[in-house]
Amino acid sequence: MKSIIIIGYMGAGKTTVGKALAKELGVMFYDLDWYIESRMRKTVKQIFDEVGEEGFRQIEHNMLHEVAEFENVVVSCGGGTPCFFDNMEYMNQSGNTIYLKATPETLYAHLKMGKGVRPLLLNKTPEEVQVFIREQLMQRESFYEKAKHIIDINVMDNLDKVNETVQEVRSLLNV
Numbered sequence: 001m002k003s004i005i006i007i008g009y010m011g012a013g014k015t016t017v018g019k020a021l022a023k024e025l026g027v028m029f030y031d032l033d034w035y036i037e038s039r040m041r042k043t044v045k046q047i048f049d050e051v052g053e054e055g056f057r058q059i060e061h062n063m064l065h066e067v068a069e070f071e072n073v074v075v076s077c078g079g080g081t082p083c084f085f086d087n088m089e090y091m092n093q094s095g096n097t098i099y100l101k102a103t104p105e106t107l108y109a110h111l112k113m114g115k116g117v118r119p120l121l122l123n124k125t126p127e128e129v130q131v132f133i134r135e136q137l138m139q140r141e142s143f144y145e146k147a148k149h150i151i152d153i154n155v156m157d158n159l160d161k162v163n164e165t166v167q168e169v170r171s172l173l174n175v
């Protein structure tokens, strides 16, 4: 199986869906943020604090090249991964890319439920976060839409939807 690479904005469910998909397929799962954290022995937040977003993007680019070398795996990227360097073209060459596409409202609802720390969203009021998501999604969409496959994620009010998305990916890729 060609590796499956999941992309999309923060809160789309890349990590959640990727993990469930890999489990079902019985293949290894790599979340790029987790991979970075274990290789650097620092959290994503610590990396942002120490070397800024620019430093993080360089590390992310390097680590992407490590995980994309693995065969027969599922990889979940960070929301910004496709938008820097030639990462998107590189991912399209290395595997089957899938964009989990969601509305700003769904993304915000997911992010509010989740406990994960996202440096780009810190120190903002709820209103500011919603505006930020809408604006950044518009800037990033053209990168995301280069993915080989796009799956629309509707408002997800329960985790059964994760399984629905996993089945959708499987039928799309015939895996």
Ligand SMILES: Nc1ncnc2c1ncn2[C@@H]1O[C@H](COP(=O)(O)OP(=O)(O)O)[C@@H](O)[C@H]1O
Pocket: 008, 009, 010, 011, 012, 013, 014, 015, 016, 017, 076, 110, 111, 113, 114, 115, 116, 156, 157, 158, 159, 160, 161, 162
């Ligand atoms: N299909 C879904 N239904 C409900 N909640 C979801 C779904 N997918 C993700 N979530 C929740 O949204 C939050 C963000 O998901 P996550 O997988 O971390 O997104 P990403 O990796 O794209 O930023 C998590 O708290 C997760 O439990």
Ligand SMILES: O=C(O)C1=C[C@@H](OP(=O)(O)O)[C@@H](O)[C@H](O)C1
Pocket: 008, 009, 010, 011, 014, 015, 033, 044, 077, 078, 079, 080, 081, 117, 118, 119, 120
């Ligand atoms: O969108 C982004 O620029 C980022 C998304 C995060 O990953 P998730 O999309 O899994 O939250 C993480 O890589 C970092 O906080 C930056």
Ligand SMILES: [Mg+2]
Pocket: 014, 015, 016, 031, 033, 076, 077, 078
């Ligand atoms: Mg994630």
